[in-house]
Amino acid sequence: MSHDHTPTVAPTYSIPVGPLHVALEEPMYFKIDVEGETVKHVGINAGHAHRGIEYLTTKRTIYQNVVLTERICSLCSNSHPQTFAMAAEKIAGIEVPERGIYLRVVADELKRIASHIFNVALLVHLTGYETYFMHMMQVREICQDTLESVFGNRQDIGAMCIGGVRYDVDEKSIAYILAQLARIEPEVRDFIKTFKSNGTILRRTKDVGVLTHANAITCGVVGPVARGSGIDYDVRREATYAAYDRLPLMVHTQTDGDVWSRAMVRLEETITSIDLVRVCLRDLPGGDAHIHDRPDIPPGQAIARTEAPRGEVFYYLRTNESAQPERVKWRVPTYMNWDALRFMLQDAKVADIAIIVNSIDPCLSCTER
Amino acid sequence: MNFLTLFARNLRTGPQTEAFPLGPAFTPEKLRGRIVFNAENCEGCRICERVCPAGAIKFAKSPDGMTFDCWHNTCVFCGNCEFYCPTDAIHQTNDWNLAHVQADKFAMVEHGLIPNMKCSDCGATALNTAPMVKNVKPPLSEAELGEVRSRCPKCRAKYLKNRKVPS
Ligand code: SF4
Ligand code: SF4
Numbered sequence: 001m002s003h004d005h006t007p008t009v010a011p012t013y014s015i016p017v018g019p020l021h022v023a024l025e026e027p028m029y030f031k032i033d034v035e036g037e038t039v040k041h042v043g044i045n046a047g048h049a050h051r052g053i054e055y056l057t058t059k060r061t062i063y064q065n066v067v068l069t070e071r072i073c074s075l076c077s078n079s080h081p082q083t084f085a086m087a088a089e090k091i092a093g094i095e096v097p098e099r100g101i102y103l104r105v106v107a108d109e110l111k112r113i114a115s116h117i118f119n120v121a122l123l124v125h126l127t128g129y130e131t132y133f134m135h136m137m138q139v140r141e142i143c144q145d146t147l148e149s150v151f152g153n154r155q156d157i158g159a160m161c162i163g164g165v166r167y168d169v170d171e172k173s174i175a176y177i178l179a180q181l182a183r184i185e186p187e188v189r190d191f192i193k194t195f196k197s198n199g200t201i202l203r204r205t206k207d208v209g210v211l212t213h214a215n216a217i218t219c220g221v222v223g224p225v226a227r228g229s230g231i232d233y234d235v236r237r238e239a240t241y242a243a244y245d246r247l248p249l250m251v252h253t254q255t256d257g258d259v260w261s262r263a264m265v266r267l268e269e270t271i272t273s274i275d276l277v278r279v280c281l282r283d284l285p286g287g288d289a290h291i292h293d294r295p296d297i298p299p300g301q302a303i304a305r306t307e308a309p310r311g312e313v314f315y316y317l318r319t320n321e322s323a324q325p326e327r328v329k330w331r332v333p334t335y336m337n338w339d340a341l342r343f344m345l346q347d348a349k350v351a352d353i354a355i356i357v358n359s360i361d362p363c364l365s366c367t368e369r
Numbered sequence: 370m371n372f373l374t375l376f377a378r379n380l381r382t383g384p385q386t387e388a389f390p391l392g393p394a395f396t397p398e399k400l401r402g403r404i405v406f407n408a409e410n411c412e413g414c415r416i417c418e419r420v421c422p423a424g425a426i427k428f429a430k431s432p433d434g435m436t437f438d439c440w441h442n443t444c445v446f447c448g449n450c451e452f453y454c455p456t457d458a459i460h461q462t463n464d465w466n467l468a469h470v471q472a473d474k475f476a477m478v479e480h481g482l483i484p485n486m487k488c489s490d491c492g493a494t495a496l497n498t499a500p501m502v503k504n505v506k507p508p509l510s511e512a513e514l515g516e517v518r519s520r521c522p523k524c525r526a527k528y529l530k531n532r533k534v535p536s
Binding site: 060061063064065066067068070071129131132135138141145148149150151152153156158161166194198294 | 371372375376379385395397398399400401416419420421422423445446447448449452453461463
């Protein structure tokens with residue numbers, strides 16, 4: 001009889017998470033080495049969802065591409081065409097009418113409200129507080145109904161065009177949007193209160209997935225992930241565009257860099273977004289919302305960047321004599337943010353992996369396009 | 370809000386989901402759905418075909434004139450065609466009821482025809498398109514519009530050039 005005392009379970013082993021991940025419903029594969037319950041090393045394997053959209057943009061005209069870029073990502077679906085249009089407008093020297101730039105902010109911020117509530121609701125879902133998750137999604141539904149009623153679609157709102165916005169608002173729709181915001185705002189304030197007091201949420205999110213300020217800078221993270229780690233950076237303020245320089249934009253930061261901080265940044269930004277829409281609708285200048293012709297975009301190159309709900313979206317556009325662009329390249333926030341997962345997941349508990357991954361609000365459809 | 374408050378509220382308000390298909394679904398007036406084409410207003414400029422990102426719109430010559438087809442199974446309901454159409458010949462209705470059985474997949478098409486006509490001036494065969502006269506000043510009267518419409522492109526240009534502008 002042998003006296004083999006080697007334990008039957010090795011103390012370290014690696015587990016696959018993904019490619020169809022619980023938090024994302026998007027394909028991403030993590031190879032996670034654990035020691036007992038604790039994550040020791042994270043290998044990120046991306047590239048499962050390549051759709052060749054960058055190539056496709058060079059097969060379509062600039063005007064068709066406004067629609068194609070909107071379909072890169074469903075939650076940032078307004079930021080992509082807006083940034084693309086900004087780059088094209090820069091090349092052609094197109095000036096967007098005043099009313100157009102205010103309406104661009106309205107569209108952008110309404111989408112931000114929907115996106116932020118969605119992400120924080122998913123976080124609540126992952127903590128297991130299903131009742132509250134349903135409640136948050138129901139509040140988000142008010143925003144989705146608003147998008148559908150004002151723009152004609154819940155996700156691809158089709159607000160942007162080269163030289164302005166495609167939609168316009170009248171007295172009736174302004175009153176409708178304001179009434180909907182008045183329904184959303186108290187609920188979001190209640191989310192904030194709940195996030196500060198609810199034991200279930202606090203226990204699962206405080207001091208979990210910490211990204212220190214120094215590591216945040218190392219990874220070059222953007223958006224709410226950066227602001228949750230105390231980096232006071234928002235493209236809407238740093239490289240202002242549309243009407244943001246005239247609006248009371250507040251940039252929210254937190255210092256702890258944990259899952260809770262990132263969620264709190266998103267919730268506070270939702271309140272700011274509501275305020276921004278209100279101010280825009282109050283100060284809305286008259287006139288046209290878009291230019292009236294379809295000018296050719298001359299040869300040239302330009303970059304543009306905006307603050308999408310997930311952070312900075314960066315576009316590079318090069319045009320030539322043809323109607324199709326020669327090259328379109330974009331850099332999306334998740335590209336930098338997922339790198340930071342290596343730090344956030346270090347020494348985390350296996351049970352927290354989903355919560356931490358969700359906290360960067362990953363979007364793979366745009367990162368892998 | 371804590372769990373018990375939410376629970377009590379949900380008991381009071383009942384389910385939030387829509388009763389569809391047993392009841393009507395929320396459909397805003399502006400919903401961008403099924404495409405409708407109105408050949409009467411079409412200028413035949415084919416801008417819609419050019420700006421359509423999906424390639425859903427196809428114009429083609431036929432013995433009777435020019436046909437318009439919009440394939441609803443290709444359309445992404447972006448609304449570019451309606452937005453860039455200089456007249457209101459093409460627009461999106463809020464009808465989203467586009468589910469269909471496999472056998473009907475080639476029937477999900479909005480079809481239209483811009484018919485041929487004989488030019489009232491030179492007698493040549495031409496398309497009976499709506500005249501492109503948006504920028505003509507002063508605007509044409511109803512009678513003049515009819516006059517222009519009945520002509521072929523060449524004669525239309527001639528008519529507009531020779532038009533006596535009342536001062
Ligand atoms: S539907 Fe409109 S855009 Fe298309 S050809 Fe006719 S007038 Fe032109
Ligand atoms: S709605 Fe968009 S995809 Fe559909 S026919 Fe019009 S331009 Fe094409």
